[in-house]
Amino acid sequence: MKTRFLISALTAFGLLASTALVADIARAATPANVLVVAQSIDDIVSLDPAEGYELTSVQSFNSLYQRLIASDAADPTKLDPVLAESWTAGADGKSLTFALRQGATFASGNPVRPEDVVYSLVRALKLGKTPVFILQTLGWTADNIDANVKKLDDSHVQVSWPADVGSAFALSILSAPVASIVDEKALEPNVKDNDFGNAYLHNASAGSGPFKIKAYTPGEALVFDANPTAPTGGPKLSGIIFKDVPDPAARRLLIEQGDADITRDLGADQVAALQGKPDLSILQTPSAESDYLGFNASNTDNPVLANPALWEAARWLVDYDAIANDLLKGQYSVQQTFLPKGFPGAIDNNIFKFDLDKAKAALDKGGIKAGTTIKLEVINQPPFTDIAQALQASFAKAGITLNVVPEVAADFYGKVRGRKTEAALLFWIPDYFDAHSNASAFAFNPDDGSGTIAWRFGWSIPDLSKQTVAAVAETDPAKRLADYAEIQKQVQANSPLVLMFQAKNQIVLRSNVKGFIQGLTADQAYFNGVSKD
């Protein structure tokens, strides 16, 4: 009896499973005119442009929100008018007047009013979330912002700023996602405890971008619907599904099978395996990520870290080409200055290469003996652990032992930020599309614990900091670029920061997907021109 029951139960399960399997094969394709993007989306903290600062959120903001002005998709060094039609700089050099685009509406149908512009900037400052520091570079604070953003009339807004910076810089800041214009009227009913609708915007959108959020289910998917009335034109797609697929191997299978239209963040080997497949294309664009090695000169436990001879030797001990081409299989390129290629003010000045003799000479001159040991902390994820091992091998040739300590990101950043490392291998991504973003990190240290990279690695640079401050205030564009070239060369020549590589975005697309643009920075992800043939 029991055996018979067992057999029938097993058969029933088998049948149920196979019916389901066979029935579903026909479905293995993405919905027509809806783009399915397979990526990990569990980094989302908030989809409020005044708060979100994670990769997935930042990638979404261009689709959901618009600013007064934005970087041109094709040439990001140019600014295009978006919700503004035009702008004029004030005679004092510290204000801008924007004429708003006529007839522009939000996805809700509400018109884009000067009040919305004022509200959005005031809101971002008063909320005081992560990206607020970008707006604070204009000298704005929660207390003075009301006086610095004004409605002039029904189609004009004036912004002014107390910081000693030029209008070109102010325009760059206003093109950052944190300066997105939100729909005040749509947010009003969703405000709780004076939060400016912040909690509501964690999973919803209130913007004028080509898409709007339809649904967001953490761990499953972020779904956009098209906004056909976007002021700059509606998208070709009817929607996008960002599907949460945390495992890269699973993402690869999905794109190969056509169950995803776009995927990203695959390993070097996985991308290599997909090269040349007829149904797929691989979009390879430079990213603004800079990878660098930092020695913490403020760490008195190991005095060699503050020795400029070590800094110089380190520059000759990195096997740049071998790491970029052989180890990282072309996912990174060599860039030895702090502005990534393609960024305003970037220079091409890769003057260092692996040279053991020069490294040894520098170490001898500085009195650094063989047997010197340095603890190198690194994020426990590829490619950083791989790069660290390569550095360990090449430094060993000059008698310097690097003790590589891989750590989870949450531990690692706490230590770097608290100046608790000896040496660290990590990356930096600029916050906004202006040279000052990286200059204020790598070449600025007010020695007040302000957390710039120069501070985190204990590099005391009163003169260079002044130059950095002067460069951002410079109004002559040509002079400003020359200033940044000079500042980059100083960091490159003599600092505890060894800039090494610039990352590339590698995005795999089904070959019927056309028109996707990924710029240098994460926010420069443009889905509005995407179509599926």
Next chain:
Amino acid sequence: MSSSTLPRNATRRPLGRRVVDSTRGFAVWFGTFVLTLFGLLVVTFALGLTSAADPALHRVGDHASEAVYQAARHDFGLDQPIPVRFGQYVWGILHGDLGASWSNSRPIASDLARVFPATVELSIVAIIFGAVIGVGLGLASALKPRGAIDNILRLVSLVGYSVPIFWLGLLMLLVFYAILHWAVGPGRLDDIVQYSITWHTGFALIDTLIAGDWDSFRDAVAHLVLPAAVLAFYAIAGISRLTRAALFAELGKDYVTAARAKGATQRQIVLGQAFPNVAGVVVTIVALSFTVLLEGAILTETVFAWPGLGRYLTSAIFVADMPAILGATLVIGTSFVTVNAIADLLTRSLDPRLRT
């Protein structure tokens, strides 16, 4: 003398006494339950304190200013003394508030209500496969020791215990999804279905049936098959091996020798005598396997993009999201204790020797 007749006399006590006993039994059980959960919370909280990960830094990001970072620390109560933080958390739980996630401000209760059914659904299907096949294999190998099925079972157990689960998951995806096209890809539901069903219970199989949406139901089943099969495989390995071992131990007892001497067949002995006697053990084994699955099959959920408790908990651990970790621990603790209590009751009803 049958082993099942004697202890039954022991249950014949006055009704009033039995009610008092069972009330007391429940009170003891409930007290243990509450203590277990409290202990779990204390240990989890203490373990969280040893982590070097900084939840405030994760929340605001590496580029945030010191003021924003300090504000996040304040919001999370990290500037408060440790006992105060723990006390506030427990106070919240007593008032039905599990708090909000430190990494994204979402209420923990609604997050858990979303992810736990996904894990339970997967676990139930996996344990049904696992228990039926595992016990079946265990029985079959006891019927014919060193026969073909017994050898297969030993191979299955060996593979089940030694092959990494994520590898097996990826292999199954590769073979059945990518090469043979027999199965659907990772995910809990198809993209089209995902947003067309209305969630009532959080169980895709039940909610699609309630809606009478046969296509979506089949889609949900199709997505369940591969991850459930992977998990079931591991359950089979454990359950069949332990069932076999329990049966073999039972078959060495005197009453079996006596039965054999009386001419009973192996089949009569195994199915009629030995199996009923080890049924309680089998229930415990199955219950333990089930609780392991309920804790969230972390790697399986990752490989199959299954939005369940395991993935939720892992993500929370990586960023030291203490309210999320504690909330998930509570759910796991509660389900562990509950499943064990049910197994206990079942064992008692199956094994007269355990009745009081």
